[in-house]
Amino acid sequence: MDAEPTLLVLDLVGTFAFGLNGALTAVRAARLDVVGVLTLGMITALGGGVIRDVLIGATPPATFLDWRYFALAAGGATIAFALSRRLHRLQTLITVFDAIGLSVFAVIGAGKALAYGIGPAPAILLGVVTAVGGGTIRDTLIRQVPTVLQSELYAIPALIAAGLTVLAIELGVYGLPAALGAAAVCFVIRMLGVRYGLNAPRPPGSSWRAEQ
């Protein structure tokens, strides 16, 4: 039922990126101490996968059974904490690491859901939930409206990556290249959205600005 080794590496990369992201967010947005920084980093890194595994009935979640998830989440958070003082352009790093985690988790989440016998459409949805889950908990805990609700093309690229993943699996061409390709599509769309301030349309006729 587990991902093949090369995909596991990808999953661990996403975990590490979200660990870095969550810890940097804790340093920047909430100015927490070391325990708070590590905790938020680990929740961000492990949250999406835990939600996915609970929803597909794969309990206990893989993140509790495989020490490498735990180590990479904690390692990423610790590195971010230690280096946060020296890092410049913290917001850019936060956005990039978040986009990496989003992209990888959308792919891995959709693939794992399919592997557990879940149909294509719900597997895509589970990929999105995996991708945005950790970040949504992160934002909620530090009292920000979650990125997934504020958009700038956040859920949509995850949906595309999860869809491409399910398509590749159904076509029998899934593997590390296809997974990397799907993740890259998500990453590029997300970063373009951030770079050019692209947003999905607002309610017809409205001229509101999203709340910060």
Add this chain to the structure above:
Amino acid sequence: MDAEPTLLVLDLVGTFAFGLNGALTAVRAARLDVVGVLTLGMITALGGGVIRDVLIGATPPATFLDWRYFALAAGGATIAFALSRRLHRLQTLITVFDAIGLSVFAVIGAGKALAYGIGPAPAILLGVVTAVGGGTIRDTLIRQVPTVLQSELYAIPALIAAGLTVLAIELGVYGLPAALGAAAVCFVIRMLGVRYGLNAPRPPGSSWRAEQ
């Protein structure tokens, strides 16, 4: 283990109502863009059922396996988004749709818990959790204190409807009429509470107002 067809219709009505409610809340309270509106609508519509199914061990949750839940949640949210500009008295609509979802989900949730072999008292509690779950996640994500904590008779009518449902099942008279009756009791109490500003008692001697 699934609800009989007529009850499934009721469940889908609740899903649709919560989809409308969540999307209108996103438009009104948080002024989100289209992805945010659809996302909040779907989380509100599907959240309670997902929590219920995870708690009774019915994973993957029905909402991931049956495309009709997904379609009605997304459909309700899309309709609300498209019409939100033309709708007047948005707050009234939000309250009414929320009360419909609350009432239906309390009944369906308690019934499904019993069907999974859970005892009467915890089944009632699970009905309440199903009823208030989606709305609580909705409020938390947009940084409002959840309605269930602010009351105006919110958890209590859900508790009554779930209790009536369990009673009807134990007496062997459960079916669409009984389910509709229990939901109607919840709906009426909830709307009377909103209409006349009825609230449960505050701590003895206090004259505080609930925080907004």
Add this chain to the structure above:
Amino acid sequence: MDAEPTLLVLDLVGTFAFGLNGALTAVRAARLDVVGVLTLGMITALGGGVIRDVLIGATPPATFLDWRYFALAAGGATIAFALSRRLHRLQTLITVFDAIGLSVFAVIGAGKALAYGIGPAPAILLGVVTAVGGGTIRDTLIRQVPTVLQSELYAIPALIAAGLTVLAIELGVYGLPAALGAAAVCFVIRMLGVRYGLNAPRPPGSSWRAEQ
């Protein structure tokens, strides 16, 4: 799979303490009415155990199957609501009850995870999740940054207690005395941290204050 009787008593003590704590928090921090106070008390008391049981796959959670958890959570919350007007030094009581629940749930959570065949390291983590879960939901619902992120030695004593529990079980010396000892270590460290304002280190070179 269930804890032996003496450990069940300890678990119920923690449930009762968190019920008192959650209700007093609702009275003090959010000024909710009776339904809100009872609801927050029960969520605080039952939340950690529900999360633990969902994660280890022990669904439905014990708190839904054993009426004593429900009764003690509701009882604690009701007592706190009724007496809140007469109680002085509410903040001290809130802190003490929270520390009792934290300590007991770290021990019971780690022990239950091990009993379900989960390895030592993830069992320790699950003990911490059990300990901090209810309070984290409590804080999130009333829009406060969770104590676990703000620290003052909150997650660390829970980690130590869960670690001691796993050690005692592995050494074959676990029982009520060992459980009480591990919980006492957690309680003392937590209270010393509160009393002397001890905090974990902040990011290198920073002089920030945690946001309130």
